Amino acid sequence: MQTWQFIVQNYTQVLELTFEHLWLVLVSTALAVVVGIPLGILITRRPLLNKPVLGLANVIQTIPSLALFGILLPAPWIGARADRLAILALTLYALLPMIRNTYVGIKSVDRAIIEAGRGMGMTDHQLLWQVELPLSLGVIVAGVRVATVISVGLATIAAAIGAGGLGEYIFRGLAMVNNQVILAGAIPAALLALAADFGLGWLEKSLSPR
Amino acid sequence: MHDAAPPRDLAIEFRNVAYRLENGRELLCDLNLQVRRGETLVLLGRSGSGKTTTLKLINRLLDASGGDLLVEGKPVRGWDVIRLRRMIGYVIQEVGLFPHFTVERNIGLVPSIDNWPPERVRKRVQELLKVVGLDPEVASRHPRELSGGQRQRVGVARALAADPPILLMDEPFGALDPITRAELQREFLDLQRRLQKTVVFVTHDLREALLLGTRIALMETGRLISLLTPEEFVRSSEPMVTAYLEAFGTDLHDWRTH
Numbered sequence: 001m002q003t004w005q006f007i008v009q010n011y012t013q014v015l016e017l018t019f020e021h022l023w024l025v026l027v028s029t030a031l032a033v034v035v036g037i038p039l040g041i042l043i044t045r046r047p048l049l050n051k052p053v054l055g056l057a058n059v060i061q062t063i064p065s066l067a068l069f070g071i072l073l074p075a076p077w078i079g080a081r082a083d084r085l086a087i088l089a090l091t092l093y094a095l096l097p098m099i100r101n102t103y104v105g106i107k108s109v110d111r112a113i114i115e116a117g118r119g120m121g122m123t124d125h126q127l128l129w130q131v132e133l134p135l136s137l138g139v140i141v142a143g144v145r146v147a148t149v150i151s152v153g154l155a156t157i158a159a160a161i162g163a164g165g166l167g168e169y170i171f172r173g174l175a176m177v178n179n180q181v182i183l184a185g186a187i188p189a190a191l192l193a194l195a196a197d198f199g200l201g202w203l204e205k206s207l208s209p210r
Numbered sequence: 211m212h213d214a215a216p217p218r219d220l221a222i223e224f225r226n227v228a229y230r231l232e233n234g235r236e237l238l239c240d241l242n243l244q245v246r247r248g249e250t251l252v253l254l255g256r257s258g259s260g261k262t263t264t265l266k267l268i269n270r271l272l273d274a275s276g277g278d279l280l281v282e283g284k285p286v287r288g289w290d291v292i293r294l295r296r297m298i299g300y301v302i303q304e305v306g307l308f309p310h311f312t313v314e315r316n317i318g319l320v321p322s323i324d325n326w327p328p329e330r331v332r333k334r335v336q337e338l339l340k341v342v343g344l345d346p347e348v349a350s351r352h353p354r355e356l357s358g359g360q361r362q363r364v365g366v367a368r369a370l371a372a373d374p375p376i377l378l379m380d381e382p383f384g385a386l387d388p389i390t391r392a393e394l395q396r397e398f399l400d401l402q403r404r405l406q407k408t409v410v411f412v413t414h415d416l417r418e419a420l421l422l423g424t425r426i427a428l429m430e431t432g433r434l435i436s437l438l439t440p441e442e443f444v445r446s447s448e449p450m451v452t453a454y455l456e457a458f459g460t461d462l463h464d465w466r467t468h
Binding site (some may be wrong): 123130 | 265291292294295296298299300302303305306307308309310319320323368369373378462
């Protein structure tokens with residue numbers, strides 16, 4: 001098959017782009033975890049913040065990705081380099097599943113269990129770390145999984161602003177009207193998404209209670 | 211009327227306590243109630259009568275909207291809420307065991323968060339398993355691997371772990387089959403004879419109230435209707451009490467034979 005030949009012939013570049021792609025996804029997902037999970041926890045504690053935070057994350061989600069890159073372009077420091085820009089945009093997209101799953105995960109822990117914990121004199125901190133987070137870990141990881149898979153797909157668009165990744169081939173192939181080149185980007189990207197989905201799915205299952 | 215106990219014999223005292231929801235609905239109205247040290251006070255009533263609300267005011271899962279509530283002679287608001295709760299054992303119907311903790315960690319929870327050394331916690335857990343009649347080897351199991359009766363025993367053991375002077379029990383045997391329930395009720399009586407805790411016990415089951423209670427506080431729509439010993443209760447001519455007795459049938463004369 002020609003696509004296969006193309007990949008084999010250009011394997012160093014395919015690998016390079018795959019690593020770039022992975023880098024964009026990993027950094028942005030890690031940032032989304034670091035920001036999104038605490039935000040999700042925060043809105044279980046401060047119900048007033050619930051609507052504004054989830055609403056904002058929702059709005060971000062509705063901005064088309066190319067437009068988001070454009071909006072972020074004038075930002076200082078961030079706008080100076082394409083990969084920073086791409087990482088920020090991907091992080092913003094990944095926030096909603098992170099925040100929402102953390103919130104929903106914690107909120108769906110059985111009230112009787114929480115009440116028993118509080119009644120026995122657990123502090124809010126102890127309740128969070130020993131009860132709520134362990135029991136909602138499966139749901140939270142499901143959020144990471146969704147965010148990661150979405151990111152793998154979205155990261156292809158980062159090539160449009162010159163941030164690299166497997167999107168390079170997709171855009172180049174589109175411009176050249178060459179399916180081989182498109183597939184040389186699309187197939188590895190799809191495999192990455194599948195691998196992330198499978199790996200995190202396994203983690204999710206092993207972390208879910210019972 | 212009941213002879214007023216001297217204050218130092220009171221573990222818990224409600225003085226004109228009220229509890230209202232934020233929308234103004236009154237769940238508890240002008241409650242006056244004294245719980246003596248070492249007694250088992252049963253709060254009896256239908257759902258919505260305010261018995262669980264009363265219970266949760268004691269360990270401040272709810273905060274009274276009016277009146278004074280004293281625990282061990284001190285207003286509940288004067289207590290550090292965490293300390294207050296750790297000296298009050300709490301058992302609820304759905305048990306509320308932590309599904310991701312082993313039986314050992316569940317029972318040892320309060321001692322652990324109170325920073326007992328691990329070895330002492332472990333010893334205490336073994337001791338408690340014996341107290342509630344469980345095989346020591348269940349310690350390493352998870353709650354889902356236990357029967358309903360076993361889980362409820364673990365719940366009781368957990369409440370007793372830090373040897374609290376007061377126990378609050380909210381329909382602890384409500385979800386059990388009749389045979390297991392009778393067994394646990396019997397064991398509770400045994401245990402209570404030995405440990406002499408101050409127990410506030412919520413139930414809607416008259417038989418359970420008559421069997422376990424030193425005194426029975428009958429509640430209806432947020433008010434205390436009567437406060438009677440079981441002997442007084444079965445002989446009472448108070449309309450609410452007789453309605454309750456009738457609802458539970460006629461064979462109550464032998465309520466203390468088992």
